[in-house]
Amino acid sequence: MPTAQILTIGDELLSGDTVNTNLAYLGERCRRLGFEVVRALSVRDRIPEIVAAVADVSVDLCLVSGGLGPTSDDLTAEAVALAAGVPLVRDAASEAAIAAVFAGFGRPMPDINRKQADLPAGCDVLPNPVGTAPGFAASLPRGSYVACMPGVPREMKKMMVEQIEPRLRRRFALPDIPRRVYRLIGRGESAVAVEVEPILAAARARSPGLAAVYLHYRAATPQVLLILEALAGEGGARATEEELRSFDAPLQAALRGSLYGIGEAELEVRVLAACRRAGLTLATAESCTGGQVAGRLTAVAGASDVFAGGVVAYANSVKTGILGVREDSLAAHGAVSEPVAREMAEGARRALGADLAVAITGVAGPGGGTPEKPVGTVDFAVADAETCTHKRVQCGATGRSSSTRRGSWPSSWCGTAWWPAASPTSRRSTTESF
């Protein structure tokens, strides 16, 4: 199985200015192609540091992103040329393509953009139809294949899929690596491991392929993903897709109540698909999550046939005005309460004309907690035509960071904590802590 590393270049990746999403994207593409991604390195926009990183590559494939722009801190082409021991040469076709991009915007090409056409001699130029930076691929002196892409995610992704992946498929003998993802919610990693490890241990005895199955835990509170990957074991034995499926039954039995799905599709995709199958439209009424749940649902292409819309009811006047929450309920129970959650859900159904509505109201913090309702207290409700179900979840209030940004906890905790388990068949109400 060929090995790969991801090299991402840019001060902004090290200084915390930018979250390195390119790494995750390229890692996933590599893995799905059949590469074993063994390391990822990020270095600064400095010639010696990039040269050292490239010269140090000891894997079959090194994917590089960043540093192909027009500015003085864009140095990847120069550094790769140095590492490969070849000069930089201006590529006429790339220069013309860059000029055409500017012409398309009706602007003259700034002189500094010409530099983007200076590429290592003898490299394989990778056109960039959506930006000014061409990419390039080359073999390094020690035999590794290196492919360099712009850092702009949109340009990088297009170049990876359209230019680089076909080259990799031709160049490398890529195995098919079966993998199976078990998606759990509302159970901690340790509690999952206690159930899973004996099942896996028993299976390992059954075949050399199963013995080599690799188990990843990915905790993304309140979710845990359990990923089985059929790595090659002794003599190259590898578990088959079917052998991985043999884990379904024992894991479903052991993880009942927590396992909401098997496979690659994420929670929001499954929520929309479940509604679609049932012929139901969906609406949201969000307070503490502030639109993040609607944002995640609508980020799935094709959400519009299921998702009618949402109300971000941040002010109480919006809860009463649009959603019809009763002033009495707010006064008697507070905005974070079972009656208000229920009235938000029922009001969202009516106001947005949807079959199902989910409501979320909680104490997001950092302020606003009380002994009775500490930060992290969240009331959920789901309403359909006949019923409305409520659940209170305590989202680990003690560990909130002191940062002034509240980050992603509302959507990761609250938006997803309860939907999949909810089947609103009665006016039931429960309380749970994670």
Add this chain to the structure above:
Amino acid sequence: MPTAQILTIGDELLSGDTVNTNLAYLGERCRRLGFEVVRALSVRDRIPEIVAAVADVSVDLCLVSGGLGPTSDDLTAEAVALAAGVPLVRDAASEAAIAAVFAGFGRPMPDINRKQADLPAGCDVLPNPVGTAPGFAASLPRGSYVACMPGVPREMKKMMVEQIEPRLRRRFALPDIPRRVYRLIGRGESAVAVEVEPILAAARARSPGLAAVYLHYRAATPQVLLILEALAGEGGARATEEELRSFDAPLQAALRGSLYGIGEAELEVRVLAACRRAGLTLATAESCTGGQVAGRLTAVAGASDVFAGGVVAYANSVKTGILGVREDSLAAHGAVSEPVAREMAEGARRALGADLAVAITGVAGPGGGTPEKPVGTVDFAVADAETCTHKRVQCGATGRSSSTRRGSWPSSWCGTAWWPAASPTSRRSTTESF
């Protein structure tokens, strides 16, 4: 200036299952403390690979996150012990603390969690009040200081701020590195560079400190951040805060119309602050962005005094029902049109009872584009009590990825593309391409 590297451990970081947000967080904390973060490495959950990564550390500080959990693939303590040449020893205080966490949940401690108390002999144990994994710090044989934290962001952040940073302040002589961030919108990186480079070049001649100022470009379409950092130059000379401020006037002049702010505060923080200063409340009406703009605004702590709420008007029935968009306007002009954007903004003001409302309706793609309104066409409107302003933006439609997830473009492009420049003083309307 002491140097640092970030080492993040976990298969999920390389396989694309998890975006490495810990890297950005730790990079930023290090930079602000006065470390020069020179590289970041991610390796898999494999003893030899972690040992090699730790043994290879040649910087003053190595921050490690991940691999301190209870499961079979949590190997950081063992690997650091091997790299440091010391045995693993069970730490009684940590064991008791882990048991106490489970007791707090009313659950027995699974046996596998005991392993989390096995730490390198002689290390400095870092308590984890919000999880089961203690951290630890130690000196490596070659003199580097290594501090290991759990990978769970909430636990990692608390340990970094409360345990590790005080130790680093005591241990290292940390310089103060002035930095200045110029925030631009609606102008490409090249166009910015053409204006900025001559200004910087002229300034470099004025002092050795200015000569050493380092310039980062961070393109996060449609924003560009320009970051000046006072690195140490010849003889340790470093530009002062005041010297960096001397760039304000020439940059403001050169980048007029694009520069929306100077400093660390992000766009959404500035939008809320501007409303707060003006005594205005704010509402949103989102179609293509699906709640992401409201989600970004409400992710800022304290948003509730300004942000009243929002409507995610995905279905046309929500546009007409809640926002009062006229059926006629939808039929005659389509959902992505100037009249509908204006009516959404005016309707959101009324329905949500806010002083200002912003409306966003666009063709998000991947489908739905037409020759007249290709994917990426977005209509914005801002309404106040007297006026409503419209703007159409063309968000680089050609480059949409073929992925089925639409990622973050709506919020990065559409939610932020126009607000700061908008001052709704007339019923004007403009069109712009980025």
